[in-house]
Amino acid sequence: MPRRTATLLASILMLIALLCAGVLIPVPYAEMSPGPTVNTLGEHNGEPVLQISGRKTYPTSGHLNMTTVRVTGPDYRMNLLEAVYGWLDPDSAVVPHKTLYPEGQTAEQADQQNAEEFSQSQESAKAAALKQLHIPVATQTVVGTVVKGKPADGLLHAGDVIKAVDGQEVRQTGDVAKLVTRHKPGEKVVFTVIPAKEAAAAEKQGKRPEGPGKQVAITTAADGGRAIVGIQAQLDHIFPFPIDVKLADVGGPSAGLMFALGIVDKLTPGGDLTGGTFVAGTGTIDDQGKVGPIGGISMKTIGARDKGAQFFLTPKENCAAAAKDTPSGLRLVKVGSIEDAVQALAKIRKKDLADLPSCTPAGH
Known part of the structure; x- marks a missing residue:
C-alpha cells in the first residue's frame, strides 16, 4: 500500500476513533439554552395567564414577558461532542452538572423542588403586587411541610393553620419553634390547628378561617438535644379576592417579578404600565417586593430579544x-424591588430614558 494511502487511511481511522470516543465518553456537564417566554398580560394555551375575579380589572397593552431557561435533565449525561458543540454555540451555555443539580438529586426531586418554588413565587408575587397597590393582605402561620417518620407525621398536615401551641397564640412563624423547644424531648406539646381543608375553603372566599380549631397532642423527639415534632412552619397569605396563575410546565422562582407586575398592571385604573412597549424580565420576589437574583441570565436575555423585547x-x-x-x-x-420596576416602567412609558437605571459590566 502506498505510503500516502496508508497515512490517509490511518488519519481516517483516527478521526473515526475520536468521534466514537466523543460520542461514548460522558462528561459531567449540563447545557442551558433560551427557553419559552410568555406575556403575563396575555394568554397561554388559549387562556389568560393571570386570572383575577371579584375585583375590577383594567385593559393593558404591550408585553410584560416572563422568561425561562431550557436545561438538560438531571439524569441526562452529555457526551464530549455535545459539550464541545455547546461551548461553541453562542446561544447556549455548558456548565458543571452539579451547578444545576446537587449531587444525588433525582429527577423526581428536582421536579418537586421546581414545582414548590414556582408555587411559592406565585404567592409572593400576589402579596407583593397587592402591597404595591396598598391593598391589605392578611397572613397566618401554617404547616408548610411534615417530615416523614417524625412525631407530627400523620397528626399534622401541610396547610393546617396553626392557631396556638400549648394554648399560646401563634402571632408569627418563628413562634412555633420557640414554643416547641421549650419542652424536653419526650414531652407532649399541644397544637391548636384548623385543618387544611377548612382553611382552604375559607381562603377561597378571601376570609381568615374561624373557629376554635382542634387540639393535637404530639410527643416530641430529640434532635441535637432539643425537642422537635418534625414540621416546618411557614407564612401563608389570605388574599381578599382570587388571583390565579395559569401556566403549566414552568418551574422555579424566577418569574415572580413579572407575575407581580402583570397583576399590578391589571389592577391599576388607567394602568397600561408599558405604554404598549415590549418589556421582558426576570427575578425572584418576596412578599415585601424585594427582587432577587436568578440563574441563566444570559440565556434569558437572548430569549427575550429573539421574541422582540426592547427592555x-x-x-x-x-x-x-x-x-x-x-x-x-x-x-x-x-431593578432591586417592585417599586423600582414600576418606576422604570413609568419612564419607559413616557419615553423618558435619560436616567433609566441601566446595567453595566463590573468595574464600569
Missing part, C-alpha cells in the same frame, strides 16, 4: 453578568 428588567445582582454580553437592541434595566 429587560434585570435583578441588580445579575446586572454585571448580563451586561457582559447584552444582545443587540436590548436595553437592560436594573
Whole structure:
C-alpha cells in the first residue's frame, strides 16, 4: 500500500476513533439554552395567564414577558461532542452538572423542588403586587411541610393553620419553634390547628378561617438535644379576592417579578404600565417586593430579544453578568424591588430614558 494511502487511511481511522470516543465518553456537564417566554398580560394555551375575579380589572397593552431557561435533565449525561458543540454555540451555555443539580438529586426531586418554588413565587408575587397597590393582605402561620417518620407525621398536615401551641397564640412563624423547644424531648406539646381543608375553603372566599380549631397532642423527639415534632412552619397569605396563575410546565422562582407586575398592571385604573412597549424580565420576589437574583441570565436575555423585547428588567445582582454580553437592541434595566420596576416602567412609558437605571459590566 502506498505510503500516502496508508497515512490517509490511518488519519481516517483516527478521526473515526475520536468521534466514537466523543460520542461514548460522558462528561459531567449540563447545557442551558433560551427557553419559552410568555406575556403575563396575555394568554397561554388559549387562556389568560393571570386570572383575577371579584375585583375590577383594567385593559393593558404591550408585553410584560416572563422568561425561562431550557436545561438538560438531571439524569441526562452529555457526551464530549455535545459539550464541545455547546461551548461553541453562542446561544447556549455548558456548565458543571452539579451547578444545576446537587449531587444525588433525582429527577423526581428536582421536579418537586421546581414545582414548590414556582408555587411559592406565585404567592409572593400576589402579596407583593397587592402591597404595591396598598391593598391589605392578611397572613397566618401554617404547616408548610411534615417530615416523614417524625412525631407530627400523620397528626399534622401541610396547610393546617396553626392557631396556638400549648394554648399560646401563634402571632408569627418563628413562634412555633420557640414554643416547641421549650419542652424536653419526650414531652407532649399541644397544637391548636384548623385543618387544611377548612382553611382552604375559607381562603377561597378571601376570609381568615374561624373557629376554635382542634387540639393535637404530639410527643416530641430529640434532635441535637432539643425537642422537635418534625414540621416546618411557614407564612401563608389570605388574599381578599382570587388571583390565579395559569401556566403549566414552568418551574422555579424566577418569574415572580413579572407575575407581580402583570397583576399590578391589571389592577391599576388607567394602568397600561408599558405604554404598549415590549418589556421582558426576570427575578425572584418576596412578599415585601424585594427582587432577587436568578440563574441563566444570559440565556434569558437572548430569549427575550429573539421574541422582540426592547427592555429587560434585570435583578441588580445579575446586572454585571448580563451586561457582559447584552444582545443587540436590548436595553437592560436594573431593578432591586417592585417599586423600582414600576418606576422604570413609568419612564419607559413616557419615553423618558435619560436616567433609566441601566446595567453595566463590573468595574464600569
